Amino acid sequence: MEDTIIEVREDFMLSPAGDSQPTFRTAHFLKPIANSIDKPSFVFNPSFSSYEFEPKEWQLKIHFNGWRYPHKKWVCWVDELKQKYESVWKKAGIFEAITSTKCKIKKNQDLVYGVVEKWCCESNTFVFSFGEATITLEDVRVLGGYSLFGDPVFTPLEDDEMKEVEKKLILARQVKSKSKKGVAPSTSMWMDIFINKGSEIEHEAFLATWLSIFVFPHKLNLVKSSLFPVAIHLARGNQIALAPAVLASLYKDLSLFKESIVGLEKCSLKGVRFPLELEVNLRSPFYLVQIWVWERFQNLQPQPKLINNGDHVLLKWDMVKGLEIDNVRLALDSAVDDFLWRSYVGYADKCGVFYPIDECWIPFKKDLNKEMLSFVTCLRVSELVGFDSIEQYLPHRVSMQFGMDQDVPSYVPRFNETKNIAWENYCRPISDRAFYFPSRFFEADVTARYTKWWKKSVLGRGDFVDNIVRRKRSVRSRKHTPHEVPPEFLTKLDDNVTFGKSCDDGSSPELLKNVPSENSVQDGFKADENIDADAPSSLTPKLNNLTPLVLVEYCKPVLEEKKCVGIINESNQLLSQFSSAEYEDFKQILPLQKPVTEENIELSRGVLEDEAKDENESIEERLSSDRISQTGTQGESYSYLSEENIVELELRISRLEIVLTKLKMERFGQN
Structure with a gap:
């Protein structure tokens, strides 16, 4: 069977808002499509996709390690090297991603918590009352400026010259601080080593700093030696496909965020309380989640800034203050008429993706340019290869975000046994002989059977909307006799999760007593303590001997x-x-x-x-x-x-x- 992307057929189509009569017309769908709605390949778990969070009531602290505000020192470094390396950055496909780091995206935490409520870890989509939506490769390409094409992030260094540069970077990283001997330098110290010093490896050091602060950040604010090969490739204009890796990190963090709080909610419903604060470290550029919401939800969108024709899209939101919203849940669920399925067509010339004025069919093999190929790549079901995870990408569940009609999505098998297998899946050949591009003005619809499936799968399961908007979280957990935290709960969480109080003085936090665990949980150090990212496990305190339940x-x-x-x-x-x-x-x-x-x-x-x-x-x-x-x-x-x-x-x-x-x-x- 050919691995084609588009299916064309005549069907009865309805508005996703449910305010129209069925229209029989030719429709264009993203594959794969389910054969039946009676035995769907995937059923939403309403108890998992509709938990409601009350951040002020949780013993939970979220660290947005990838949500960094640009330091003045960094902005000056960007401006200085831009004059010399702009052409190299454009060749490598990172020019916009670097220059956009000068923006400061103000955090609207209530909005972020509200949208994470809607995240479904099984499908990597947000489940709203009016349908599924998600952050796609298109969003990461347009908002983040990351390249869809190139070699994977795990590409090794090819020749002796590159390996020699890596050795010099490693040696620079091992420089000893006057106050802390034998530890890696912070990103600020690292910049001091290279800015205006005339180093022959300054460009590679700059790119390693950019990757470590803004793209794949370390929770301790260090320069990561694992990113040196990527920086060295990019410094030579070699393209690295950062977009799938960044999106994989976003999916992983969204699921970590959601699973942590769902786990706490389930424990609290059983009368179990955590004696110490739970800390979760998100290591992706999570500000893209907030920008995604602002771009899509008109009722949640603050007034953007005016930008020049050649400016990157992200500059619209530089220093913009979010709206104060009384009920984010209600605003999200009542946004059926305020949600923009195709939010970027209004400034198509800035996006680097093909949005034609009129719909068209274009032969694939000889007539597709880079912008067209970018759009095609965003539509294909694939595996996203990141540094520490492989996530499934399912655009056929959110077809309307690309101007395609929506039918019942089918199950997609995984190809994630190894990074190489997953990467081959992402880069597999395109089988379509010609490709359909919808008009930028087209508003997609859903099939009649999709409407029936959606009502059955989501709206019909415990009155999904009412559960989200009206249901009050029980205070019962606060009235019960507190139980100690089950040690097994720790083993279900990522190494980005920490139990303990943050210590502003950099000392180790008070740890849970008496929890036996091979997978010990790191305690929270202050970022500028400069603990080596590659340090041995002796720096990770063990939790042992918790009184068992x-x-x-x-x-x-x-x-x-x-x-x-x-x-x-x-x-x-x-x-x-x-x-x-x-x-x-x-x-x-x-x-x-x-x-x-x-x-x-x-x-x-x-x-x-x-x-x-x-x-x-x-x-x-x-x-x-x-x-x-x-x-x-x-x-x-x-x-x-x-x-x-x-x-x-x-x-x-x-x-x-x-x-x-x-x-x-x-x-x-x-x-």
Whole structure:
């Protein structure tokens, strides 16, 4: 079967806003397309794609290591070397990416948190009420100025001259600081070594600085020796495909961001609290996520700056202050008429991508220029090869972002066994004999069956929109007896996640006590401590001996299939209990740690009864304390309960019903 990109057929088409009658017309779709909506290849998990975050309530700190504001020293260095190396940068496809680093993109943290809520890690897309959308290669090319073409980022150095330059860079990196001996220099110190010093390797050192600060940053603000080969290639005008690597890092960080908070949410719903602050390090140019939102959502877009005809697009947002939005969630979900599927066609001449005035078909092999090839590359399902991850790129799920009509997307197998295999997938030959380019003025539609699939997959699953806009996060987790953090939760997180308080003085933070772990978690050092990026693991403190939580299953032999699950500590105290269904969900975060022992069974059954009493008394007390009546009559009191209290009570009542059911089963053998 040919690996073609476009499928053309006649079908009934509808507006994605759902405000039109079906129109039978010729439509152009991105492949692959699902054959049936009854057995979709991918079903959204609403519990994962619709979590709502309350940043102020979380013991969580996000470090945007790739969101750097340009230092005056850096801006001067850019201007100085631009005069000498502009032609080389353009040949290597990095001119816009370098010059745009002079911009300062002001962070709108509420907006960033709000859009991350919508991220779906399975599909690498944002799931909005009106459809899927995502950051694509087109966005990274246009907003970041990164090249789609060239060699992969893992390309080795080819000759002795390049290898000699690398040795000189490594030697410069090993220079000893007066205050801290034997450690790598910070990026600021590194710039001092080369600026106005007449070094023969200044250009390579400059590019290594650019890559380390703005493209693939280190959390400790160091120059990364692993980036030296890339810098050396670029200094010679050799193109490196930075766009797929940058997009892979963005996808990885979006998933890390989302998974960290979903993990915390799941733990809090089980009454588990983290004794120390959780820190997450995002190592991608995450400001591109905010710029993507500003470019796409008209209702969230601040007033951009006016720029000259030849200026890079990012300059529109230099020093622009974001809007103050009361409810980002509501603004995102109600943006069906404010979302721009093709936000760059208005300044097509600045984008380096082909947006024709009239639709056209162009033979592939002999008539496509670089701008056309850029557009084609953005449309192909592929693997994105980064430095430390390989991410799947699925543009057929967001066809309308390219002016193509949208049908039900099909499953795409992975080709990520090795970096070489993934890179071959990204660079595979194009099979289409001719290629379709939609008019820049065309507004794409969705098929009638896509509308049906979308309602079934997302809108029909627990009333997706209402869950996002109206549902209040339960405060129940803050009322429960705090449990210690499960050690297994640590092993599910990336090495970019740290437990501990940030220390402004550069000292090691207070660590979690007593957590055995081979994959120790780095604690947070101050950026200018200049710890070597390649330092041995001895610099990474170990977490050991945390008092374990033990999951216990208990049931009578006659009720073998009716299991109830509880958590006990080493003192055989039951901390919490769950239904078997809740247990299956909880196992994803806290796997079974120890085998069930016979002595725990009877103890757990007795504690269940005591906890049921406590639960019942607790609910009565809250009902009594939460009743508020303007007239003083008890009959009107329930109508004045706060929405948060109502949700909390419903959850506690539901939990109590489960406990009582289990007690009846234990005592009387009832079903």
